[in-house]
Amino acid sequence: MTTNIQISVRTLVEHVFKSGSIDARFRSQSAMVDGTKIHQKIQKTYQEGDQKEVYLSTVIPYEGLNFLIDGRCDGLLFQDGRMVIDEIKSFSQPLNQLEPQGYAVHWAQAKMYAYITVKDRELEEVDVQLTYVHVETEEKRFLKQRFTLNELERFVLEVIQSYAPYAKLLDDHRNKRNESCKELLFPFKGYRNGQRKLAGAVYKTIKDQKNLFAKAPTGIGKTISTLFPAMKAMGEEQINRVFYLTAKTITRTAVEEAFARMGSCGLCMKTVTITAKDKVCFQEETNCQKEACEFANSYYDRINEAIFDILTNENTLNRDVIEQYARKHRVCPFEYSLDLAYSADAIICDYNYIFDPRVSLKRLLEEQKKSTAILVDEAHNLVDRGREMFSASLNKEPFLQLKKDFKGKVQEIYEAANKINLLFIQLKKVEEDKREFVLEQLGEDFLAGIHQFLIAAEEVLPLEAPPLLLETYFKVNQFVKIAELLDEHFVIYAAKERNDVTIKLFCIDPSLLLRQMGKGYRAKIFFSATLSPMPYYQDILGGGEGDYAISIPSPFREEQVDVYIKALSTRYHDREKTRERIVLEIQTLITNRPGNYLIFFPSYQYLLSVYEQFTQFNEATNTIVQEAGMTEVEREAFLAAFKPNQTESLVGFAVLGGIFSEGVDLIGDRLNGVIVIGVGLPQVCFERNLIKDHFADQGKNGYEYAYVFPGLNKVLQAGGRLIRSETDHGTIVLIDDRFLQSRYQQLLPKEWKQFTMI
Known part of the structure; x- marks a missing residue:
């Protein structure tokens, strides 16, 4: 039986061609937005008859696998009677740092689109163009090459040959996994009172593509009662991935033990535990730059081999195992765990990897979400964690200090910090008899001031990154992002503390944003021993009409x-x-x-x-x-x-x-x-x-x-x-x-x- 492997052009070529180092130095937060604008601006210059955002797809059979490859080509142009594939790439570094011949991964993406195009249109050759555009100066560099059908066929075959062992590894494992899930029996002698009822509710929720709110008493064995039915649903190919979300590190151990018990009963499952960066970092001080960390240096040159090695030899990818292989292959253990998450069947991690917009696993595509179930343990904790994720604050002190630090040095930073500091001083005089008070809205002057600060900081930070400036920049940027979410679920307030004053965007009701961040997943199961009263938790955790709810009585006398x-x-x-x-x-x-x-x-x-x-x-x-x-x-x-x-x-x-x-x-x-x-x-x-x-x-x-x-x-x-x-x-x-x-x-x-x- 031939297996279909669906993959995007970009994912495929990045797997094969991505290289270089992890570099966590400053990059403009507006780079992605600027990149989108650059694409649109270039596409507006296309001539009549040219096409933009062209959807392309092809099927390539190889050694028992059918590779279903698709993507969107930036431009399909017609110049002097010839067809040109245009791939637009924005860049923010100085022009002299750009590779003279372009980057292999960019050429690979464009050549994949070229191959699909010549094959579909029965052409013998095609021109391929990389259009590099600087996000600030809009300076352009065009690189163009001509490729024949034979050249493109050889290239695509080499790409497929490079990716196939990894695809074959995943496919073989998936078949074993599904078979083991089908045959898996409940890993205890019998069910405790209430366990079977909870397991049945979880299975039905996944099958029916719903959400479930489950109150299940302490000691019932909630971990196994939610994981076991999820594994059975995976065996029936209703889902392909499970996220088990926890609020505390100590709970993750219980989840790992549950998987180990099912493993001893025959379950074949790749599980990865994501540990916070500061806990798992090998360096005394976390500094994700190639000059400071050997595990960041050339990370992308070694990561494919590291992933292939660990997936070939291990099923339980917990902290100890990940650290062992990370040292062996000299890769960052935190980034390694994130990359492994996209290959794993089950991911054990904190709530924020799904619900926090700042750190979520963004490469999980919508199609992958549809085959993913989310298990939210101790879900009562998500109420305050949700408020925390969607709130942001700024205070006066950093701007006063930056004003002093940059006086006579960088005028733009000095002026922006001074302006914000003065606005905070004005705020201190409002409601002088109150320590805290509600603001009707963020003033236009304040919003203009913090945007001015971001622009000024983005000029300086690529050249030097003083810790206070960098920290304040990221705080302001987060504040601006949360400000865009403001609605009736938020309150803006000011708080005075001695000489300092703080403005906070406080998310009072996180229900809407929790619902939005969890959108697209096949099923979400919220469970806790203390999900009571149920209507309160359904309301505040973003429940909706048609959700399932269950309350399991205590199994104990x-x-x-x-x-x-x-x-x-x-x-x-x-x-x-x-x-x-x-x-x-x-x-x-x-x-x-x-x-x-x-x-x-x-x-x-x-x-x-x-x-x-x-x-x-x-x-x-x-x-x-x-x-x-x-x-x-x-x-x-x-x-x-x-x-x-x-x-x-x-x-x-x-x-x-x-x-x-x-x-x-x-x-x-x-x-x-x-x-x-x-x-x-x-x-x-x-x-x-x-x-x-x-x-x-x-x-x-x-x-x-x-x-x-x-x-x-x-x-x-x-x-x-x-x-x-x-x-x-x-x-x-x-x-x-x-x-x-x-x-x-x-x-x-x-x-x-x-x-x-x-």
């Missing part, structure tokens, strides 16, 4: 957990008064029920206050405290302290909503109880009140959207650390009188509602 509520006030103004009684409750619990406990506090300051008094009266009790800014090694050491079957109790003090309150598995006797201090409400602040007012104006309960739902989510996540398997038993103590109010009672899980007052 109510008698596995004893829930207690202590009606004490933990409100800020009552904390001093109730601190001793809270310490007494902790002491009493540990005395009556010895074991390992995690206590979660709404703030670090509150944690330290209670910890200090607790240790003062309980010197013999083993304690461990979450520190600010813990490294991964320190986090692992914190969790490792919770050992099973200890003879003495251990009390861990941690922050509600922090690194230990979700995504942590302390099974069996490693954790005997959880104490939650407070209802988790975010601190009352200007931004939260903006959220409250925004949703209230829409006729929704703004206080619940801004405070109650996010707060209770933290409580539920923290409590969910306790019962992780069918054999776990433990105690949950909720300390706050508000837990007895109907608003909060309604949001508690069913198994927590059989509580005892203490």
